[in-house]
Amino acid sequence: MSRRLTAAALLLLGLAGAGPAGGQTPAPPTEGLRHLAAGRDLWIGAAVAYAPTAFPTDSRYVNTLAREFNVLVAENVMKWQTIRRDGRASWRFQFGDELVAFAQSHGMRVRGHVLAWHSGIPSWLARASFSREEAIALLEEHIARVVGRWKGRIWAWDVVNEAIADGPAGSRRSPQESVWERWIGEDWIDVAFRAAAAADPDALLFYNDYNIEAPFSAKQNAVYNLIAGLQARGVPIHGVGFQGHFVLGQTPSKAALMASMDRFAALGLIVQVTELDIRMSPPITPAKLAQQAEESRRVVEACLEHPACDTVVLWGIDDGHSWRAGGAPLLFDARLEPKPAYFAVREALAGRPGRL
Ligand code: G3I
Numbered sequence: 619m620s621r622r623l624t625a626a627a628l629l630l631l632g633l634a635g636a637g638p639a640g641g642q643t644p645a646p647p648t649e650g651l652r653h654l655a656a657g658r659d660l661w662i663g664a665a666v667a668y669a670p671t672a673f674p675t676d677s678r679y680v681n682t683l684a685r686e687f688n689v690l691v692a693e694n695v696m697k698w699q700t701i702r703r704d705g706r707a708s709w710r711f712q713f714g715d716e717l718v719a720f721a722q723s724h725g726m727r728v729r730g731h732v733l734a735w736h737s738g739i740p741s742w743l744a745r746a747s748f749s750r751e752e753a754i755a756l757l758e759e760h761i762a763r764v765v766g767r768w769k770g771r772i773w774a775w776d777v778v779n780e781a782i783a784d785g786p787a788g789s790r791r792s793p794q795e796s797v798w799e800r801w802i803g804e805d806w807i808d809v810a811f812r813a814a815a816a817a818d819p820d821a822l823l824f825y826n827d828y829n830i831e832a833p834f835s836a837k838q839n840a841v842y843n844l845i846a847g848l849q850a851r852g853v854p855i856h857g858v859g860f861q862g863h864f865v866l867g868q869t870p871s872k873a874a875l876m877a878s879m880d881r882f883a884a885l886g887l888i889v890q891v892t893e894l895d896i897r898m899s900p901p902i903t904p905a906k907l908a909q910q911a912e913e914s915r916r917v918v919e920a921c922l923e924h925p926a927c928d929t930v931v932l933w934g935i936d937d938g939h940s941w942r943a944g945g946a947p948l949l950f951d952a953r954l955e956p957k958p959a960y961f962a963v964r965e966a967l968a969g970r971p972g973r974l
Contacts, residue, residue, distance in 0.1 A: 663689025897945025
């Protein structure tokens, strides 16, 4: 397994990157994270902001994306809120088309995000009222059109996001919170996965959620049982997304992350870290940046070392475009300069032997 490629070999190949010497943060090396990741059988990705200051117009943003990552995911433009913004007859695919084309021209894989979710929906849908049959038809039509649009060009889909609520009970999100739960009932998840599989039998299909990374939490137990139930009913599912929205100082240990990966791997699932960011409370200090570097490193090392984990996606490229910008959660700062966490991830990718 090429993940056995040792650090020494990578250093000889000139692939490893030195961390920042002292306070000086050097420019990123010419060969980005993706080249190191490829040597370790790992996919390293980023969520892409479609905006005048980002993709596709800002050249430094776009160049960073192409240099550093071999997976991209649309942060927002493949969601209901973008594609279906203007009504049931509205299909705005142009933004996702641009991202898919960019990925194809830069040797990148695409994670599709997201087909069915209680959030990120347009106002007309949130205000609507449908019977079960009408809602099933609506969801199946959406998934067939969206997955069909990029059939064969999207590697993995987040089919369903966040169906389990936060809190100690690990219960499903209520019908008040989720139109799909309200209109269809609990089997809306089965409907979504079956529709996605029918639209693109070759795409990997994921359930994606946050706060499921610590072993045996109520929410993780609920997600485990939800997926086991899907499998028992013969619903096609291939993987689970650990979103990885962490708070500095509360990122699970590598052992905890790997124990959680073990659990879902035992169901035969692929595990991917799908939305990694580690936010800190201001002020941003060198000590906090160093801790963020260590916590970022441990997540990447956990994925490198666990046989079921093959991908780590950052939920953005730079802090300036992050949904939690104030918390400086990503590998690049708002000026697109690499942070200590970037170099820590780089060293993890170029570092110790991966899978044992
Ligand atoms: O682009 C429009 C802009 O034209 C308009 O003027 C403005 C004000 O209405 O809204 C802009 O769209 C916003 C979009 O982010 C781009 O900034 C949407 O309102 C806003 O809802 C959207 O928020 C996104 C959120 O999901 C909801 O879709 C965040 O960027 C995105 O980071 C966040 O990502 C989610 C994942 O999809 C699922 N996991 C959790 C994660 C964080 O919440």
